[in-house]
Amino acid sequence: MNSIRLLTLISAIFYVAIGISSPLITLYLQSLGASFAQISMILASVVITMFFANYLWGWLSDRIGRRKPLLITGLLILATSFFLLSWAPSGNFAWAARIFEGTGSAAYGTLSLAIMGDLLEAEKAKGRRMGVFRGIGSFGFFVGAMIGGRLADATSIATTLMLCSAIYLITALCALAIREIQPDAGTSIVKRQLPSLNPRTVLANLRSLPLFFLIGVLLWTAAHSASASMWPNYMQTFGYSKTASSSLWGLAALIEFPAMVVAGSLSDAIGRTPLLIAGGSFISLTNLGYVLLAGVFPALLCIQVLRGFGFGSYTTTAMTFATERSEQQQRGSKSGIFNTMGNAGSMLGTFLGGTLVQAFNFQVMYGVCAGLALAAALCFLALRYRDRKQAAVAMST
Structure with missing residues (x-):
């Protein structure tokens, strides 16, 4: 099996674990005695950890010229953290385990993207291949969501978290077989211009990606994170079971797979920005639907389908956009910057989620999410205008 297919398989298995745990984690924290505001603090702490760890993992992979050992380390961290989380006796213990989890999640997110960017560097259809890579992960999420809610109803949420630990261990073992592309052995360490951690270098890496893109990433992720963080609790207010809640979330993930493949192919043909715009617009409409129609089950099914297309359009296109704007020697750092901005949005979103619900209600929170996604x-529309203007100037000269 070549490394692209193997990394895609790892993505599928990895997201099975995400699908199992994501719809249940806030319910688990609530069962340990955490309030909505405390849940938001715990979720925000995880994202803060990832905010700093993303760039550090990417920088370190560029610095040593290796990504696979660090990817395996991150997956082992995840296996350990979920084992500890499944035995958590209190909310504070779970808090510590989730912060540890954040370091592993940052490693996987940044390094898997950088490795795939390296492997696809010579590909013409980068968008489509990236769509398959991330899309099959969403299919894995769907499978996990179907398993997680039913297993939690039949046994306990702690049992599902123990299963996640085993799954992450399996992904770490699979990652041993990846054959990563290493920098040219004939290139000297000076010519490679290895990145440093000084603020000037970090700022230069930040500026290498367009400002409108980075702001759009932050806002889109804030909308998604706030919406997702309170989803199981919001569904409970309508009387939906954990199985129904997980199944609805899994439905959106099932739609994401073909949506990502189609979005990737379209972005190869018509450009990245139209698909980014579609991703923001669809998620805005999705959150508006949660405000108005979440209590009507047939309508909620349609809203989840729309969410799947919005998530798919944005995610695969943003990942492709970020990786194609960097050279291999600095792709880890650039992938880290992209994920760091996403984590900044997640920080904002997880803080807003529980806080707005605690202060107002679920409807206000989902209305704010609709505004953020819009x-x-x-921002992506402004990015498209800027890119077209620059292209026109380049053609005229």
């Missing part, structure tokens, strides 16, 4: 779509 603002992201407008």
Whole structure:
């Protein structure tokens, strides 16, 4: 099996674990005695950890010229953290385990993207291949969501978290077989211009990706994170069981797979920005639907389908956009910057989620999410205008 297919398989298995745990984690924290505001603090702490760890993992992979050993380390961290989380006797213990989890999640997110970017560097259809890579992960999420809710109803949430630990261990073992592309052995360490951690270098890496893109990433992720963080609790207010809640979330993930493949192919043909705009617009409409129609089950099914297309359009296109804007020697750092901005959005979103629900209600929170996603779509629209203007200037000269 070549490394692209193997990394895609690892993505599928990895997201099975994500699908199992994501719809249940806030319910688990609530069962340990955490309030909605405390849940938001715990989720925000995880994202803060990832915010700093993303760039550090990417920088370190560029510095040593290796990504696979660090990817395996991150997956082992995840296996350990979920084992500890499944035995958590209190909310504070779970808090510590989730912070440890954040370091592993950052490693996987940044390094798997950088490795795939390296492997696809010579590919013409980068968008389609990236769509398959991330899309099959969403299919894995769907499978996990179907398993997680039913297993939690039949046994306990702690049992599902123990299963996640075993799954992450399996992905770490699979990652041993990846054959990564290493920098040219004939290139000297000076010519490779290895990145440093000084603020000037970090700022230069930040500027290498367009400002409108980075702001759009932050806003879109804030909308998604706030919406997702309170989803199981919101569904409970309508009387939906954990199985129904997980199944609805899994439905959106099932739609994401073909949506990502189609979005990737379209972005290869018509450009990245139209698909980014679509991703922001669809998620805005999704959150508006949660405000108005979440209590009507047939309508909620349609909303989840729309969410799947919005998530798929944004995610695969943003990943492709970020990786194709960097050379191999600095792709880890650039992938880290992209994920760091996403984590900044997640920080904002997880803080807003529980806080707005605690202060107002679920409807206000989902209305704010709709506004954030719309603002992201407008940023991507501005990015498209800027790119077309630059292309026109280049053609005239």
